[in-house]
Amino acid sequence: xxxxxxxxxxxxxMKKELYGMEKVLEVKNLSKRIGKxxxxxxxxxxxxxxxxxxxLGPNGSGKTTTIRMLVDLISxxxxxxxxxxxxxxxxxxxALSHIGAVVENPELYGYLSGYENLMQIARIRSISKERVDxxxxxxxxxxxxxxxxxxxxxGMKQRxxxxxxxxxxxxxLILDEPTNGLxxxxxxxxxxxxxxxxxxxxxxxxxxxxxxxxVQQLCDIVAFIEDGRITSIETMEMVKKSSRYxxxxxxxxxxxxxxxxxxxxxxxxxxxxxxxxELGDENPSHVIKQIxxxxxxxxSFARHEKELEERYLELIKGGIR
Amino acid sequence: xxxxxxxxxYIKLFSKKKTYIILGLYILLSxxxxxxxxxxxxxxxxxxxxxxxxxxINHQIQYEKEYLDSIQNDxxxxxxxxxxxxxxxxxxxxxxxxxxxxxxxxxxxxEYDWREEYRxxxxxxESIIKEIEAKGNLSKDDLNQVNYxxxxxxxxxxxxxxxxxxxxxxxxxxxxxxxxNLLMVTSAFLSFGLILFSSDSVSGEYNPGTLKxxxxxxxxxxxxxxxxxxxxxxxxxxxxxxGQALFFVIVGLIKGFGKLSRPMLVGQEFEKVIYDGxxxxxxxxxxxxxxxxxxxxxxxLILEIFLIITVTAFIFMVxxxxxxxxxxNTMCISIMLGSxxxxxxxxxxxxxxxLIFLNFGDIDGIVSGSIISNTxxxxxxxxxxxxxxxxxxxxxxxxSLGVFKKRDLLI
Numbered sequence: 066x067x068x069x070x071x072x073x074x075x076x077x078x079m080k081k082e083l084y085g086m087e088k089v090l091e092v093k094n095l096s097k098r099i100g101k102x103x104x105x106x107x108x109x110x111x112x113x114x115x116x117x118x119x120x121l122g123p124n125g126s127g128k129t130t131t132i133r134m135l136v137d138l139i140s141x142x143x144x145x146x147x148x149x150x151x152x153x154x155x156x157x158x159x160a161l162s163h164i165g166a167v168v169e170n171p172e173l174y175g176y177l178s179g180y181e182n183l184m185q186i187a188r189i190r191s192i193s194k195e196r197v198d199x200x201x202x203x204x205x206x207x208x209x210x211x212x213x214x215x216x217x218x219x220g221m222k223q224r225x226x227x228x229x230x231x232x233x234x235x236x237x238l239i240l241d242e243p244t245n246g247l248x249x250x251x252x253x254x255x256x257x258x259x260x261x262x263x264x265x266x267x268x269x270x271x272x273x274x275x276x277x278x279x280v281q282q283l284c285d286i287v288a289f290i291e292d293g294r295i296t297s298i299e300t301m302e303m304v305k306k307s308s309r310y311x312x313x314x315x316x317x318x319x320x321x322x323x324x325x326x327x328x329x330x331x332x333x334x335x336x337x338x339x340x341x342x343e344l345g346d347e348n349p350s351h352v353i354k355q356i357x358x359x360x361x362x363x364x365s366f367a368r369h370e371k372e373l374e375e376r377y378l379e380l381i382k383g384g385i386r
Numbered sequence: 387x388x389x390x391x392x393x394x395x396y397i398k399l400f401s402k403k404k405t406y407i408i409l410g411l412y413i414l415l416s417x418x419x420x421x422x423x424x425x426x427x428x429x430x431x432x433x434x435x436x437x438x439x440x441x442x443i444n445h446q447i448q449y450e451k452e453y454l455d456s457i458q459n460d461x462x463x464x465x466x467x468x469x470x471x472x473x474x475x476x477x478x479x480x481x482x483x484x485x486x487x488x489x490x491x492x493x494x495x496x497e498y499d500w501r502e503e504y505r506x507x508x509x510x511x512e513s514i515i516k517e518i519e520a521k522g523n524l525s526k527d528d529l530n531q532v533n534y535x536x537x538x539x540x541x542x543x544x545x546x547x548x549x550x551x552x553x554x555x556x557x558x559x560x561x562x563x564x565x566x567n568l569l570m571v572t573s574a575f576l577s578f579g580l581i582l583f584s585s586d587s588v589s590g591e592y593n594p595g596t597l598k599x600x601x602x603x604x605x606x607x608x609x610x611x612x613x614x615x616x617x618x619x620x621x622x623x624x625x626x627x628x629g630q631a632l633f634f635v636i637v638g639l640i641k642g643f644g645k646l647s648r649p650m651l652v653g654q655e656f657e658k659v660i661y662d663g664x665x666x667x668x669x670x671x672x673x674x675x676x677x678x679x680x681x682x683x684x685x686x687l688i689l690e691i692f693l694i695i696t697v698t699a700f701i702f703m704v705x706x707x708x709x710x711x712x713x714x715n716t717m718c719i720s721i722m723l724g725s726x727x728x729x730x731x732x733x734x735x736x737x738x739x740x741l742i743f744l745n746f747g748d749i750d751g752i753v754s755g756s757i758i759s760n761t762x763x764x765x766x767x768x769x770x771x772x773x774x775x776x777x778x779x780x781x782x783x784x785x786s787l788g789v790f791k792k793r794d795l796l797i
Binding site for chain 2: 175
């Protein structure tokens with residue numbers, strides 16, 4: 066597989082370095098009601114150039130509805146969506162020209178070949194056959210591209226959907242559950258492609274998923290959505306950043322009384338000889354000094370890195386527990 | 387970009403198996419129509435065969451003789467009347483015998499002088515007209531008969547001047563095939579064929595949701611929908627007319643193309659008459675004019691094109707609104723069948739039928755003007771039908787665009 070990008074991408078990348086972060090997508094106060102139910106409740110977020118943005122939430126939380134509004138498949142009741150500075154309501158075609166997307170399942174024409182499916186988009190967007198061939202190579206479908214889509218596996222359909230979204234070299238790639246149906250190799254491959262597109266060529270990626278591991282390994286930023294509201298938007302570093310420490314000592318009773326006397330920390334869990342400490346603003350070296358000065362043998366003291374799953378459970382009620 | 391959309395739609399349409407199945411059925415229908423024409427031609431030649439006609443006349447003579455015997459032995463009839471009846475009957479038998487002689491002669495020479503027959507008919511008509519006009523003070527019935535005879539003389543003169551034999555109307559030639567095809571296709575098969583062909587043009591993209599794939603491209607929804615309509619309507623017109631042209635050529639090459647100048651009556655006028663207490667429309671004798679067959683068929687073809695486009699626009703609108711091919715199919719078939727049933731049952735509906743495209747299947751009746759006698763609407767003319775078709779098509783397309791443009795795509 067090879068990725069060939071024209072030089073203007075490198076120029077754009079340099080521009081980003083020179084002029085700071087460029088907003089590719091900006092969503093402000095977006096709301097949507099379907100029937101009597103308010104599906105999306107005043108959500109706002111933005112994606113900068115080259116970022117991989119994870120959209121994480123349980124089923125029915127409003128992920129796909131948000132995506133549908135991003136690509137103008139459904140109208141918004143209030144708020145605004147701007148793609149590369151173009152308002153989706155006022156300059157719809159201009160805005161959509163910057164997007165490549167797969168909404169929900171990659172539903173393409175089953176009676177056409179994979180190649181003809183891509184050519185359907187190429188004709189609308191005036192994309193060359195060379196570019197079509199290039200993208201086919203990128204997603205690794207060279208050997209099956211002339212087959213009818215109805216003969217494709219779900220994983221192959223996912224790859225073709227991704228190829229279709231990538232055809233126009235979009236500034237923003239929107240993917241809904243992109244690794245659904247892929248085998249572990251395929252998942253790794255897609256992840257690698259997306260990371261390359263983002264980091265090396267400055268493509269922004271919006272990924273909606275319910276698979277925590279996928280978001281954790283792929284995304285730079287994650288937005289947690291529940292019941293139509295974004296509860297938090299955090300960088301993966303923020304998610305992982307933790308004030309929790311695991312402490313294991315020889316003498317548990319003495320340790321407990323010392324810990325109780327240190328202000329600003331809370332002991333979350335006590336095992337026979339172990340403690341999980343929530344430090345808040347307290348310096349970890351200050352805590353360890355006080356224990357060591359009392360001649361207590363410390364077996365281990367380590368920062369506990371939080372997994373995305375833990376953060377998800379903290380933020381999303383009714384999530385995966 | 388629009389040309390790209392158009393090309394896409396063509397590729398999609400001609401990649402579907404369904405398209406070829408419908409095309410196959412259409413070709414089968416065209417073959418059946420040719421076979422019906424062939425069988426019609428065979429019976430025509432059988433019935434005009436001198437042997438068949440002689441046998442038939444002999445039967446008539448036999449019947450007349452039996453009638454003579456029954457009159458001679460009937461004592462209830464008075465002598466004067468009996469004499470008159472016997473005289474008439476004998477005269478009839480003599481005429482029939484003469485006819486047999488003529489047919490025997492024709493059998494021997496193998497020639498049939500239809501021109502002479504036409505001339506004799508013209509002379510007979512002229513003498514009847516003279517007879518009636520000699521009476522003076524003509525009644526309405528007399529005038530009607532005179533006008534009818536005059537128009538028949540006009541027809542016979544055109545037949546003579548264009549050298550059109552009686553066979554030309556009955557033989558399965560290319561042009562007669564085309565006429566029969568237009569008649570049968572538009573009156574019975576067009577609507578249902580178009581439903582099968584185009585009812586899934588938009589609804590078929592809802593499930594599976596390929597439509598969302600199309601609508602996230604940087605192109606307006608109006609262009610997406612218009613490209614679908616243009617391709618569906620153009621393909622329908624091209625395939626139907628192409629099939630008719632193809633079979634016209636095939637039948638023409640095998641059986642000859644036929645006389646294109648045969649006179650056809652158009653622009654007939656009708657008047658309201660009360661018959662047995664019922665209001666009816668009767669043709670005004672002598673009304674209308676003769677145009678050559680090619681012109682008549684051209685008018686039928688033009689009407690057919692407008693009808694195809696309007697029916698397609700209607701199916702397209704239902705397909706856009708319904709979101710499901712099954713629902714679209716069912717709705718279209720129900721509406722079209724419903725309209726036919728109501729047309730036959732309700733005279734009030736027939737009175738407004740000239741405003742509803744669903745009743746434009748009888749293009750032969752519309753071109754000739756005979757549809758006016760069924761509907762009582764003198765405005766049911768080809769020009770008005772075209773105007774209604776154009777307005778209806780515009781309305782259907784605008785409704786489709788309006789619905790489609792504003793719809794939330796939750797697929």
